[in-house]
Amino acid sequence: MKRILTATAIAAALAAGNAQAGSTSGTFNVSVTLTSSCTLSAVTAVDFAYTTLQAGASTATGGGFSVRCTNTLPYTFGLQSGNGAATPPGASTISVTDNAVNLGYSLGLSAAGGTADGTLQPYSVTGTMAGGQVGTCAVASCTNGAATNKTHTLIVNY
């Protein structure tokens, strides 16, 4: 019986073996550097359907894109003719004469910019082609597939 009691006492002493004699504490700071940025999605093609000498202006379809930026970050958009290296901030509108079908058009933006909320925010590149243009087309219907100035640049500045 005495041996059993001794074994129990030894087990209890082992179980309580982590007991601390005392403690102290300190504080430390976490430093976070957040670099704000914006990311543009791909831009869907801006498409015009035009009939020679049509009376009214033609409004383009497509041109949708979205931007996602650091929350609360303000940003603006700009356009640049051609697909060369972007030179921010770009222009609010650009005017181009397509060198395949010889039709002039203007591109703009659905908004000058905005303030980020952390989500994908949708916008669009708008297009207008004035009426009364003749164009160049040797057959019944042509596209500007061969144009060398059909690609332009959208810029987001932040």
Place this chain on the structure above:
Amino acid sequence: MRSASLAPVLPALMALLAGAPSWAGSDAKNVTVGITLSQPGGGGSGGVTPVPPQPSQPSQRAGVCYSRSLSEQTGATVQVVCDSGQFVSIEAVPGQPFLGVHGGAFRYAMSIDRDRSLYEAAAKDPFGWRTGWGTVTMLRLYDVQHAGGPGDFWADRPLELLVSF
């Protein structure tokens, strides 16, 4: 005295005014513009899908033959040959001189009233029972320079039109 004290900071102010914008960064993507140009009076694609250029002049509307050669030329004779079952028409181009003159576009078709054997087939023609399978369109313009004209009656007075098609 005040201007003298500003002098040292003026270059800095000028640099700020003329300096780069305050944007921290930018991102850019390409924008591609697609254009489909159609001739007036034609069906065209009418949509956003580009249509490859055609190697030859096709019919612009199903079942209709067109010719645009010699447009806006005087004294020209244009012959349009179509496959059987197609309709031949001379129509004005919107915005061209022909439109608005003498009531606008002219379309003529041969009547088949006297041909009973073709009546059933012609009745299915979308242009109506008066149009047969394979039609002829003709627009005759009288020359005002030859006052004699084809007739002396007032209704036969010369008529000059510039036809654009």
